[in-house]
Amino acid sequence: MKKSHVLLPLLVQVIVLFPLLCLSDGFVSSRATYYGSPDCKGNPRGACGYGEFGRDINDGEVSGVSSRLWKSGAGCGACYQVRCKIPPHCNEEGVYVVATDYGEGDGTDFIFSPKAYGRMARPGTEFQLYSFGVVDVEYQRVPCRYGGYNLVYKIHEKSYNPHYLAVLILYVGGVNDILAVEVWQEDCKEWKRMRRVFGAVHDYQTPPRGSLSLRFLVYGSAGLNWVESQNALPADWTAGATYSSSILLT
Helix, strand or coil, X not given: CCCCEECXXXXXXXXXXXXXXXXXXXXXXXXXXXXXXXXCCCXXXXXXXXXXXXXHHHHXXXXXXXXXXXXXXXXXXXXXXXXXXXXXXXXXCCEEEEEEEECCXXXXXXXXXXXXXXXCECCCCHHHHHHHXXXXXXXXXXXXXXXXXXXXXXXXXXXXXXXXXXXXXXXXXXXXXXXXXXXXXXXXXXXXXXXXXXXXXXXXXXXXXXXXXXXXXEEECCEEEEEEEEEEECCCCCCCXXXXXXXXXX
């Protein structure tokens, strides 16, 4: 793998979700609602640990998801097409959302940001759709496309000293879940499992010195596989820095 490189902050905010070319019968019936938000965007305190990034990703069209989609945090960053099922009020395409939080209630699998919820409406019927509060929907998971970046991670702000490392998985391309992360311990010649602290955040006490190699346990269309990023983090990694891997996930 090629060495990871630091991304400019502006580029990290770019996300484009492309719909599937051919919709299959893979839609699942469920329900959806929305939460209150002063700016109609995402919740910066979402359970994935994204912070302000979780408020603006996908232009604020995000959702909290139920436990079966949350997958103890492995479902963070997954992309879905969701469309409501009230013909007079709902458009045919629905909305494309990114999972950034955990939440469920009243039989729902999705708790949308207000902006995402309103996106399901036909023009001029948004108010009526909001008034329902909870609606029947159908959804399917779709590939994530992140402006040319495939697997992107950030050094969590709490990694303020060299004796503690926390990594936040920001972008995972395609239809893939990151089930685990490991760091290479050169002196022991073995991979060491990082702890999933919460959501998409993984940490490790007393990380090795120098540049760090990481590997990720990925579950997706190609099955269950470990993928490795050599020199994933430079020796001078710092809290808040964001890095892009050369790992290709489809």
